Amino acid sequence: NAGVTQTPKFQVLKTGQSMTLQCAQDMNHEYMSWYRQDPGMGLRLIHYSVGAGITDQGEVPNGYNVSRSTTEDFPLRLLSAAPSQTSVYFCASSYSGSYTEAFFGQGTRLTVV
Amino acid sequence: SQQGEEDPQALSIQEGENATMNCSYKTSINNLQWYRQNSGRGLVHLILIRSNEREKHSGRLRVTLDTSKKSSSLLITASRAADTASYFCAGGGSNYKLTFGKGTLLTVNP
Numbered sequence: 304n305a306g307v308t309q310t311p312k313f314q315v316l317k318t319g320q321s322m323t324l325q326c327a328q329d330m331n332h333e334y335m336s337w338y339r340q341d342p343g344m345g346l347r348l349i350h351y352s353v354g355a356g357i358t359d360q361g362e363v364p365n366g367y368n369v370s371r372s373t374t375e376d377f378p379l380r381l382l383s384a385a386p387s388q389t390s391v392y393f394c395a396s397s398y399s400g401s402y403t404e405a406f407f408g409q410g411t412r413l414t415v416v
Numbered sequence: 417s418q419q420g421e422e423d424p425q426a427l428s429i430q431e432g433e434n435a436t437m438n439c440s441y442k443t444s445i446n447n448l449q450w451y452r453q454n455s456g457r458g459l460v461h462l463i464l465i466r467s468n469e470r471e472k473h474s475g476r477l478r479v480t481l482d483t484s485k486k487s488s489s490l491l492i493t494a495s496r497a498a499d500t501a502s503y504f505c506a507g508g509g510s511n512y513k514l515t516f517g518k519g520t521l522l523t524v525n526p
Contacts, residue, residue, distance in 0.1 A: 405506075
């Protein structure tokens with residue numbers, strides 16, 4: 304059982320480049336979310352989805368785009384990378400949003416230079 | 417904004433001692449969850465306590481919840497070096513969002 308899989312694990316981008324962080328889960332969870340983790344800031348919610356075709360903004364959505372075409376996949380797109388987006392990104396899924404436990408991927412460490 | 421605020425920010429104890437971490441939250445919640453994060457890894461769910469529960473146990477973990485004070489505590493008994501990690505509380509609201517605090521870094525010295 305793979306759980307939540309994130310790729311890539313590490314990435315270095317130049318300012319202005321775009322990229323997509325991949326997230327896939329095999330637990331048939333409806334709810335998926337993206338967080339960023341910065342030192343001393345805990346985890347902050349970027350975007351979330353309550354099912355295929357339904358997405359919404361979290362606390363820090365600016366500069367990021369998401370779509371949910373399937374239950375399994377929830378990619379996060381950086382439109383034009385900025386140094387302020389240097390962070391560790393985590394994808395999570397759960398059966399029923401905040402009502403049940405969340406399962407996390409191993410994270411993507413992104414550096415924007 | 418952060419839902420939970422953990423206290424202390426860092427805690428260092430000896431193996432075999434108990435570790436207590438506290439969490440305060442701001443808005444009403446349906447449940448309060450605790451997660452562990454080992455260095456460089458993803459978060460792992462430890463325990464969930466619902467708003468109508470006051471105390472919950474899981475192995476060496478004991479969680480309490482006081483909704484009148486908007487606070488929770490996580491007690492790890494008989495700590496081991498392998499318990500060294502960051503611990504986060506997260507408030508589960510009615511809007512499907514799980515909101516995390518900034519975490520407590522626990523170091524258990526052998």
